[in-house]
Amino acid sequence: MKKKKYPKRFIKGVKKYIKLSKSLLPGLFFLCLTLGMLFSLIIPLRPTYSEFEKRELASFPKFSVSALVSGSYFKDIDTWFADTFPFRERLISANSKLSELRGVGDKIYGLNDMAVQTVPQASSEKTTEAESGNKEPSETTEKQTEPTVPDQINDVTQTLGGILVIGDTGYEYCSFHQGVADKYVGIINKTAQQLKGVSNVYCMVVPTSMDITMSDNVRKGINSCDQSEVAKYIYDSLNTGAKSVDLYTQLRMHRDEYVYFRTDHHWTALGAYYAYAKFCETAGYKPMSLEKYEKVSYGDFLGSFYGDTNNSAMKKNPDELIAYLPPYKSSLTFTNTQGKSFNWELVHDVSNYPISEKYNSFAGSDNPFTVIENLSKEKGKTCLVIKESFGNAMIPFLVGKYKKVYVIDYRYYKKGIITFAKQNKIDDVLFINNASAVRSDTLIERMRVIDY
Amino acid sequence: MVFSNLFFIYMFLPLSLIAYFLAKDIKAKNIVLLCFSLFFYAWGEPKYVFILIAEAFADYVLALAIEKNRKDKKKAKLALIGAVAVDLGLLCIFKYLTFILGNVKNITGAQFEVMQIALPIGISFYTFQLLSYVVDVYRGEVEAQKDFTYVLLYASLFHQCIAGPIVRYQDVCREIVSRKTDLNQISKGITRFAVGLGKKALLANVCGEIADMVLLSDSALAVAADYEKNLALLQSRPALGLWFGVLMYMLQIYLDFSAYSDMAIGMGQMIGFHYKENFDYPYMSKSVGEFWRRWHMSLGSFFRDYVYIPLGGNRKGMARTIFNMFVVWALTGLWHGASWNFVLWGLYFFVFLVLERLFLGEKLKKAPPAVSHIYLLVIVYFGWVLFRFRNLGFVGTVLKGMFGLNANGFTSFEISALVKNNIFFLIVAIIAATPVVKYVGKLLNSVSKTNPYAAVFNVTRKIIVPVALLILSTMSLVGDSYNPFLYFQF
Numbered sequence: 001m002k003k004k005k006y007p008k009r010f011i012k013g014v015k016k017y018i019k020l021s022k023s024l025l026p027g028l029f030f031l032c033l034t035l036g037m038l039f040s041l042i043i044p045l046r047p048t049y050s051e052f053e054k055r056e057l058a059s060f061p062k063f064s065v066s067a068l069v070s071g072s073y074f075k076d077i078d079t080w081f082a083d084t085f086p087f088r089e090r091l092i093s094a095n096s097k098l099s100e101l102r103g104v105g106d107k108i109y110g111l112n113d114m115a116v117q118t119v120p121q122a123s124s125e126k127t128t129e130a131e132s133g134n135k136e137p138s139e140t141t142e143k144q145t146e147p148t149v150p151d152q153i154n155d156v157t158q159t160l161g162g163i164l165v166i167g168d169t170g171y172e173y174c175s176f177h178q179g180v181a182d183k184y185v186g187i188i189n190k191t192a193q194q195l196k197g198v199s200n201v202y203c204m205v206v207p208t209s210m211d212i213t214m215s216d217n218v219r220k221g222i223n224s225c226d227q228s229e230v231a232k233y234i235y236d237s238l239n240t241g242a243k244s245v246d247l248y249t250q251l252r253m254h255r256d257e258y259v260y261f262r263t264d265h266h267w268t269a270l271g272a273y274y275a276y277a278k279f280c281e282t283a284g285y286k287p288m289s290l291e292k293y294e295k296v297s298y299g300d301f302l303g304s305f306y307g308d309t310n311n312s313a314m315k316k317n318p319d320e321l322i323a324y325l326p327p328y329k330s331s332l333t334f335t336n337t338q339g340k341s342f343n344w345e346l347v348h349d350v351s352n353y354p355i356s357e358k359y360n361s362f363a364g365s366d367n368p369f370t371v372i373e374n375l376s377k378e379k380g381k382t383c384l385v386i387k388e389s390f391g392n393a394m395i396p397f398l399v400g401k402y403k404k405v406y407v408i409d410y411r412y413y414k415k416g417i418i419t420f421a422k423q424n425k426i427d428d429v430l431f432i433n434n435a436s437a438v439r440s441d442t443l444i445e446r447m448r449v450i451d452y
Numbered sequence: 453m454v455f456s457n458l459f460f461i462y463m464f465l466p467l468s469l470i471a472y473f474l475a476k477d478i479k480a481k482n483i484v485l486l487c488f489s490l491f492f493y494a495w496g497e498p499k500y501v502f503i504l505i506a507e508a509f510a511d512y513v514l515a516l517a518i519e520k521n522r523k524d525k526k527k528a529k530l531a532l533i534g535a536v537a538v539d540l541g542l543l544c545i546f547k548y549l550t551f552i553l554g555n556v557k558n559i560t561g562a563q564f565e566v567m568q569i570a571l572p573i574g575i576s577f578y579t580f581q582l583l584s585y586v587v588d589v590y591r592g593e594v595e596a597q598k599d600f601t602y603v604l605l606y607a608s609l610f611h612q613c614i615a616g617p618i619v620r621y622q623d624v625c626r627e628i629v630s631r632k633t634d635l636n637q638i639s640k641g642i643t644r645f646a647v648g649l650g651k652k653a654l655l656a657n658v659c660g661e662i663a664d665m666v667l668l669s670d671s672a673l674a675v676a677a678d679y680e681k682n683l684a685l686l687q688s689r690p691a692l693g694l695w696f697g698v699l700m701y702m703l704q705i706y707l708d709f710s711a712y713s714d715m716a717i718g719m720g721q722m723i724g725f726h727y728k729e730n731f732d733y734p735y736m737s738k739s740v741g742e743f744w745r746r747w748h749m750s751l752g753s754f755f756r757d758y759v760y761i762p763l764g765g766n767r768k769g770m771a772r773t774i775f776n777m778f779v780v781w782a783l784t785g786l787w788h789g790a791s792w793n794f795v796l797w798g799l800y801f802f803v804f805l806v807l808e809r810l811f812l813g814e815k816l817k818k819a820p821p822a823v824s825h826i827y828l829l830v831i832v833y834f835g836w837v838l839f840r841f842r843n844l845g846f847v848g849t850v851l852k853g854m855f856g857l858n859a860n861g862f863t864s865f866e867i868s869a870l871v872k873n874n875i876f877f878l879i880v881a882i883i884a885a886t887p888v889v890k891y892v893g894k895l896l897n898s899v900s901k902t903n904p905y906a907a908v909f910n911v912t913r914k915i916i917v918p919v920a921l922l923i924l925s926t927m928s929l930v931g932d933s934y935n936p937f938l939y940f941q942f
Contacts, residue, residue, distance in 0.1 A: 040458075095928050
């Protein structure tokens with residue numbers, strides 16, 4: 001092969017560049033390190049809250065000698081440094097784009113933390129927790145001692161199990177834990193038993209989207225437990241008069257509609273409306289038709305599935321938060337975890353909320369205790385809703401049927417339910433909880449301690 | 453603090469380098485290094501930093517005693533024994549006492565509370581470094597250091613103090629008192645560091661995350677109360693998932709550990725230290741013997757020089773050789789952790805090493821390279837199963853599951869999705885465990901000699917790749933909670 005001739009000037013330029021390059025890498029690299037250091041020292045650049053992860057980021061640790069000696073002080077500085085790094089969200093979302101290049105196909109985020117069990121048949125002779133020698137002082141309801149519940153919100157916000165993302169749609173895995181389900185049923189049975197003659201108790205197990213909107217072909221292969229069986233197990237175990245509301249069949253009938261979010265684990269207001277209609281049917285009420293509500297859009301919404309996965313297909317195609325403004329007037333007062341009370345709207349305009357916070361539109365979102373009064377009604381029944389966040393979307397519809405609706409978020413509320421129901425002459429007690437929450441021992445444990 | 457930590461990269465490292473290069477002479481530079489090293493160690497172990505200092509001091513004094521008593525062999529030997537007793541004594545107390553007492557309790561059935569002693573970070577590494585120093589002084593291979601700060605610097609230097617390589621004093625003693633660096637060396641060091649960081653943050657962490665997903669994380673497995681639950685989970689994992697998970701673990705453990713050595717060697721090079729290589733693409737080996745000459749070389753040579761050869765090596769007949777090998781491999785296993793599975797893991801290799809010495813080695817040499825290569829990979833692969841689970845119940849379950857004996861099926865929707873999700877990543881990680889990238893670099897270098905376009909490209913990629921690796925690694929470390937350092941436990 002003949003040696004190619006290059007122009008002399010070109011060769012000279014190349015040689016110059018090569019010589020220069022020797023100091024380029026050290027220069028550039030140290031520049032990056034130093035810039036990183038300087039940026040990381042500009043405290044205002046550091047975020048303190050993550051919208052999508054819905055949590056306060058780590059804060060700079062307080063100094064103490066014991067923390068210093070144990071090493072936790074330095075460890076916490078490390079955590080703070082990495083957790084609140086400047087441009088955090090941008091870096092994380094860039095990284096998740098990079099990580100989507102790792103392969104192909106439907107994306108799996110986390111395998112189930114529980115072996116999938118087949119849901120057993122409920123035995124009809126199941127004893128309620130109250131009867132089975134539970135240590136809780138169930139009869140001494142007059143003596144209201146505050147149970148010692150750590151006031152920490154972080155450990156009760158539901159952490160999602162495995163998530164499957166097909167295209168731009170997330171689905172949460174569901175697993176069944178018999179012991180926890182039994183505990184949950186025990187609570188409802190005890191409530192129904194103690195409130196016999198006072199209130200009707202209804203139990204609604206809300207299925208999550210995987211068993212409703214996912215195509216049957218795909219669903220077949222997936223190792224997530226059958227939520228219709230979870231609901232059946234719970235419903236079949238109700239033996240003290242609590243009534244079940246078959247939401248599964250109802251939502252399956254509307255599965256082609258926008259009943260669940262794609263980027264969030266919750267149902268939409270529309271899904272909650274259908275559940276409300278089913279509840280009315282079960283309870284013998286006439287549901288208000290959806291046309292009477294004014295349909296409004298509060299803009300794009302990227303929920304928990306996006307927060308957990310940073311999936312770029314979801315980001316490209318966010319959900320839309322649609323709310324239905326009721327034709328009736330109402331007043332709502334909620335008490336937050338600090339014990340402060342606020343007046344709020346039943347359906348709040350969240351157009352200006354951060355994109356990840358849109359689900360907060362409904363019924364003042366997650367507060368320990370909320371009272372709603374229907375101002376368009378002179379008289380009417382009273383209702384108590386015991387719920388986690390799934391219940392929120394349904395409450396605006398429920399208010400139309402009642403004069404007063406009390407809402408207890410059992411994850412934060414710390415007083416007794418039964419006494420409360422008796423004192424306030426509650427007609428209907430509604431347990432609205434999703435199938436996944438029922439498998440979580442921490443959550444159900446919360447409910448158990450308030451149930452006396 | 454670990455190297456793949458944002459606080460290290462964007463605070464400790466730039467500050468230490470600035471201080472280092474601002475320091476005028478070697479004395480000042482060494483003081484800077486020592487201060488930063490002690491700070492680095494204290495950051496992770498504010499209490500145990502004093503053990504490090506005390507141990508270094510004891511060995512410093514005893515090495516001097518040996519030096520003084522060169523002619524009085526008895527006294528010198530006594531000093532040596534004293535040093536070995538101090539070093540191994542501390543190692544035993546902090547690393548093995550809990551394990552030993554636990555076993556005593558199990559065997560004798562005695563009733564007493566076994567105290568839990570936390571393992572000081574890096575104690576296995578710096579103890580071995582100090583041991584080698586004293587023994588080398590005793591053997592007359594190196595002079596005892598008269599300045600304590602140098603001994604302390606040698607033991608505590610943050611480059612290698614907490615996860616190796618196990619640097620020998622005789623390899624760095626000259627560079628401790630006099631070393632030079634230039635732009636070329638700095639560039640090389642930076643590249644090496646960036647490659648290590650990328651290997652760790654972009655590859656090893658991902659491998660680890662996937663392995664943990666399938667095989668459960670160490671912290672989850674450590675909860676004794678969850679034993680039944682974990683066992684049920686592992687039993688339910690489909691065979692493909694287990695094979696994939698162990699493969700990911702196999703890649704993780706190499707990428708993670710060699711990345712740490714890369715970063716240590718790179719940082720050394722930036723300031724004029726030349727540490728010996730610790731890994732030489734071990735998964736390319738064709739026999740177990742070769743594997744152990746290419747895997748964690750500084751540990752292998754330590755046991756060779758300070759245990760195997762003093763015991764007589766292979767000079768005292770076959771039976772004695774095999775016994776010596778047994779001792780070395782039981783200790784190698786035990787060095788990795790105070791748990792029986794590590795001892796078994798070491799002895800597992802011992803069996804194959806003996807077989808290779810007896811007859812297998814000859815056959816492997818004659819066999820086609822592919823066959824001997826697969827032989828080695830299969831042995832190492834299953835070795836990691838033993839290495840992964842401290843509880844042998846899990847080992848059995850996973851091994852059975854890999855062959856579908858847990859009624860667990862071949863695959864599931866989730867496992868297939870997991871494999872597909874990471875199929876390109878798997879290829880990249882495998883390539884990273886082979887010298888392919890190194891060969892491509894060499895090829896580019898040689899083409900650059902004759903082709904100026906290639907030369908420009910080559911020079912440019914040498915600048916861009918390390919910087920890109922730094923940026924990508926930063927991205928993956930922000931807000932990422934998964935960032936373990938496997939070799940901390942050793």
